[in-house]
Amino acid sequence: MSQRSFRRRIAIWVTAFLAAYLVLAYFAAPEFWTFRDRGFRTQRFEMVTHTPQGIPGDPINVGLVGTKKEVVHAFAVAGWDTADAVTLKTAIEIGESVLFDHPYPDAPVSRLLFDGRAQDLAFEKPVGASADRRHHVRFWQTGASGDDGRPLWLGSASFDRGVGLSHDTGAITHHIGPDIDAERNFLMHDLATAGTLISTRDMAGIGATSSGRNGGGDPYFTDGEAVVGVLKQLP
Template sequence: MTKAAVEVTAPADTVPYSLLDTVFFVVGGVSAVWLTSLLVQWSFEWGWAQVWFFFIFWGLLAYLVLPRLHRILTRLYVPDYFIGRARTSDGLLGDPVNVALLGSAPQVHGVMQSAGWTLADDVTLASSRRIVSSTLLRRSYLEAPVSPLFLFGRQQDFAYQQEVDGTPGKRHHVRFWRCPPGWLLPGGLAVDWLAAGIYDRSVGLSLFTLQITHKIDEYTDVERDHVVGAITGADPAAEVTVIRDFSTGYHARNGGGDTIVTDGDLPIVDLRSTAGAPAGSVPPRSDSQNRRPAPTVVGAVLVGARAAAAALLALSMVLFRGEHVSSLLQPGTGPDITAAQAELAVSIATAVVLLFVVVEFLLAGFVFLGRNWARTVAMALSTAAIGMQAFDVFFGGPDITLRSNLPGLALDILLLLALSSKKSRDYALRPRKEPTTASGRALP
């Protein structure tokens, strides 16, 4: 009897950042700060009375600049091991992990459904739009999505919630993470799941990023006990033991800046004797690494926009060829050249631009498909463009203006921010299944 060799590929979350990825990540953050500073300078010229400008400035600050700065800084000072706290997508310490469970996924789903909790939708464009409209209009949305929090380098496997007052603005909710094989709690105890139960009391602005988010109730132990009580009330076969003082009782803040107060106890709920959810009622386990993330889609669209802008330039060079040739022949625009040389120069420039258009459109397609080499090339082109703009500005060249080079600069900065994000990187580095023959052997 021979042992089969199994190749294990590390998930993207555990792959160290390459030097290039780190450079792109930092350049994106610094460039976003530069873009925001330009808007601040113009605000004094235009006046704050223009409301539309204020919203643009707030959007850049809340959703681009501050998250990227937090992401850079939290890599330096936030521990990358289990300390009883989840983490936000920006790397900030999030909600406390306050429940542990033993049992299978069907058993977890079974007791939560029996207790009257509703499985939350995944975060998509449609679900995000619906929760915003439901919150503003105070309409019920029982399956409203919850924001992703990260543990073990990945976001929650699923979440359950209970709506309060018929609006997603107030709700009980709990996120669940399956523990990695062989993982042990501090102290050596094995569990199958960790969970974070929190009560959303209202909607407001994050203290750290200024983003619109749910504000939580500070007494998280009350919600922890509510979750455990709901489980034991739904199925008496569930057994509960409590590790007293699992963590030191503390007062802190979560990723949105809301106060947290906890006594540090950790209840462990044993579901191994409970009935599992009926077949077909358990959703398939989602693989977030294989789901194309929004930053990758945005990055591909922006690469396509860069190609479209170059295509318009090429079209202009074809339709107004005579004007381009005449501009080269005008005195003072450069060395004296003949009409034939000017014609040749315009032809070469047009061919180069058209080649760039084709390459950029192909690059956009490969970025969309999640090819890491395409993502790297696209970020390198944007970094070079941003670098040349910065060099011109800081060494006496023409300033950045709204009507000239700002749109192109903003496009390159947004592209770099999107493709250097963790979600886009993890998707590009996700393990891929090798094609195999019927016997299970990998194809050459």
């Protein structure tokens, strides 16, 4: 066999392997989860997010009462960045940030659904030189309001501890740290330290569990409570 023919066969096998991986990780495995969870998707899941394929995602563990402007302002004052939208350009940029260890403080976060909708807002606070490790939170504006009539936002806060492959689908994703209560408390402490909160209160969340799993198959544990902060009103 000639060297040229050998290289061509290797290229064909590599291409076939990559194609099979993409089909399995991004189409077949998510469809399996959609089929497996179909019986549950007719029920109303409260205080938990879902992936676009219907896989249960990160729990709702934080909330804020305030206008959109006040939410964005509070995180800016606390030193958090607003996450970019997911596009081909930002997907390439976050990949470069992780691979080459350079900053991308407003890197995009993946879409999660709550009450059938993707997040309205997302914020992050990097840890280290790249987008590999970061505190991050997604928020959804609900139809409810606080005692003062301002909107109630519910959110899911977790810590991205690194990039890897989803345990359930094999797709490339961030893996979260298991202690989501610590991340909830970190976020609220940051906002309080920045002087943006009037008060906080607990509300019932997903419920206590020591064996939760998110949409990437990452384990988590929680006391099951969500903490809701009331933001200071802007002039």
